[in-house]
Amino acid sequence: MESFPVFLVMILVYFLMHYLRESDPNNVTKLSTRAEQLATDQKYDEAERILWHLVVNTERKQGKDSLQIVSYLRRIAYLKMKEGDSTAAENLFQRVIAIQERYIGPNSADLLSTLGYLTQLSRARNDFDSSVGLMRRMLSIMAAAYGEDDDRMAEVYNALGLALFAKNDAEGAKWAFQQAVQVNEKATERSTQRDKELAGYLENVGTMQVRERDFDGAELQFRRALSIREKAPEAESGEVGISIAGLGGVLLGKRDFAGAEPLLRRAAEIREKAFGPNHPFTLEVLNQLAHSLTERGAAAAAEPLLRRIVAAEEQQANRPLALANAKENLAGSLRGKGDFAEAAALYRQVLEIKEKELGAEHPATAVPLRHLGWLLWQQGDLAGGETNLRAALRLGERQGEEANEFVAGVLFNLGSLLRDKGDMAGAELLLWRAMALAEKLHGTDHVNYATALEAIAFVRRAQGDPKGAVPLLRQALGGQEKQFKPNHPAIARALVNLAVVLKDTGDQCEAEGLLRRAMLIYDGARVSEDPNMGTALFILGTIVYTRAQFAEAEAFYRRALRITEKVRGPEHPQTATVMGMLAQVLESTGDLEGARLLAGRAYNIASKTLGENHTATVGIKNHLNRLIMKSAPSREN
DSSP states (O other): OOHHHHHHHHHHHHHHHHHHHHHOHHHHHHHHHHHHHHHHTTOHHHHHHHHHHHHHHHHHHHOTTOGGGHHHHHHHHHHHHHHTOHHHHHHHHHHHHHHHHHHHOTTOGGGHHHHHHHHHHHHHTTOHHHHHHHHHHHHHHHHHHHOTTOTTHHHHHHHHHHHHHHTTOHHHHHHHHHHHHHHHHHOSSOOHHHHHHHHHHHHHHHHHHHHTTOHHHHHHHHHHHHHHHHHSTTTTSHHHHHHHHHHHHHHHHTTOHHHHHHHHHHHHHHHHHHHOTTSHHHHHHHHHHHHHHHHTTOHHHHHHHHHHHHHHHHTOTTOHHHHHHHHHHHHHHHHHHTOHHHHHHHHHHHHHHHHHHHOTTOGGGHHHHHHHHHHHHHTTOHHHHHHHHHHHHHHHHHTGGGGHHHHHHHHHHHHHHHHHHTOHHHHHHHHHHHHHHHHHHHOTTSHHHHHHHHHHHHHHHHTTOHHHHHHHHHHHHHHHHHHSOTTOHHHHHHHHHHHHHHHHHTOHHHHHHHHHHHHHHHHHTTOOSOHHHHHHHHHHHHHHHHTTOHHHHHHHHHHHHHHHHHHTOTTOHHHHHHHHHHHHHHHHHTOHHHHHHHHHHHHHHHHHHTOTTSHHHHHHHHHHHHHHHHHSOOOOO
16 A cells, blocks of 8 residues: 555656656757758658647647747648648638737737738639738738838739739739839848849839830830849849840830840840740740741741740640640741641641630630631631631620720621622621721721721722722821821831722822832831732832833832742742733743743642632633743744
8 A cells, every 4th residue: 555655656756757848948949949950851740740749738838829839830830831731821820810919919010921921822822812911911010010111011012013913903013013113222222132123023014014005114114124134143044034035025015126136036045045945934035036027027037936836835745725825826927928728727726725725615716716717718718717707706795895906806807808708788887897996996097997997998999989999098098197107117008008099090190109109118118028018019010011111010020029929928829910910021021931931830829729710810821821822833834
């Protein structure tokens, strides 16, 4: 019986020693340090066990919501984040916030790190409403605790801008980015890192200005960002490539191709060196460069870049929409140079991918539907073209006001198709709608309004009323002259369109004057690949040919042929038309062999692209047969 009390005493001593050991601050510190080392070694489970042990002991001694456990809970939550268990992490951070608010209030600066972690978690699950609310709270706390110009707020403002942008709040995003710039600029102590951050904020402001089409403002932001990045030790890093590519994109938006292309080439070189030749960042800049080349009429130079992008995207198994976009851009370039067959095949592939990934009724299918419809129309498949254009129009109209620009373009295409189909009433109705939308969006002096006017004028022309078309074309020219300088290529294009119809009315004198004025503009602007320039040269050749000025006619036609072959491609129907007319000039000068060779080439192109029974093909074939007969040696009876 005497041994029992001794045993009981031993148990009590054991528990007392255990309690004293657990309460020993030195031991708690050792456990905390051990957990930190395990976390550093990525042994998260072991670290968590120690931290939970510290939490339980602290709760037992100080209560469940003790302020002492906040640091342990926050560290466990952070480990949960590292392990990818965002739900557990968020629950723990929320518990930390609740404890902190109870003891130190809702506006204490000590809440900032926890709020920052919660913001990261909400962004990761694309809950931008929550992240915006959290960041606004952080900014309010920081302003109260440190002042509204505290440089730490710049990073939060920038993150807020990104979240607002993700919510499609462009105005709010721009304001937040501008606040980030202002706060950063007020920091008196500068460093390389702080300047790099400022460059990033400036680029974000510039990006928002591009969306607003404020290209002048955006250019200032990107040029300033570039000047900052170029002063950094790593001036040829991927980061400086961001500024260069951004500035190149701005100049491209301003249609300053000469300024944009060297920047885009440099950005492509930097990104290829930094990320690799097939990285999405590299391909993005190459695509911009190809777009610039295509827009200025150098489709042949753009094509290799676009094919390279397609080939790179085809190697990526998990980027189907990026592949679709790459093929769509290549198709657009091929469409511009007249390679309609391959372009149409690509647009069909684009539609197949987008319909599979997004659904057949997704708005993203509208653009390839429109372009495929246009191609089918140009290839003579009016029924197929109309079907696709009407589908594109339906999808565009579903998007409401934001799609008005697209809808106006489809109305223009569909109206022009109906004109070719002979449905003049339907064509004019759609073209008037396109013009009304253009007026609503841009006013009566905009190029889109003028383009619609010109289309209506060509409907009148197709109806056999070229004189009724002339006033519309003069109005379109007047609008262009208000918007552009006298030597702008857009003026030349309007002059060519008016000259085409004036020639139909029999007023060849004014038509020739307008065409020669257009050519002065084109030559002065050093335009060499504009399809309208080819049209002007072709009509000038026709006018002087009727006056038997064969030498000048040949010069005009040869120049028109070079442009048409380069812009439309050597196998394009328009190329065949120009060859056929040049063959007639050579026949008139007595060069029967040269005429026969050209007519033969023209016939091969026309029969391949238009078909044997097309009126243009038949006309060229008759001319070729006549040349063959004339070239054949005469036989004596």
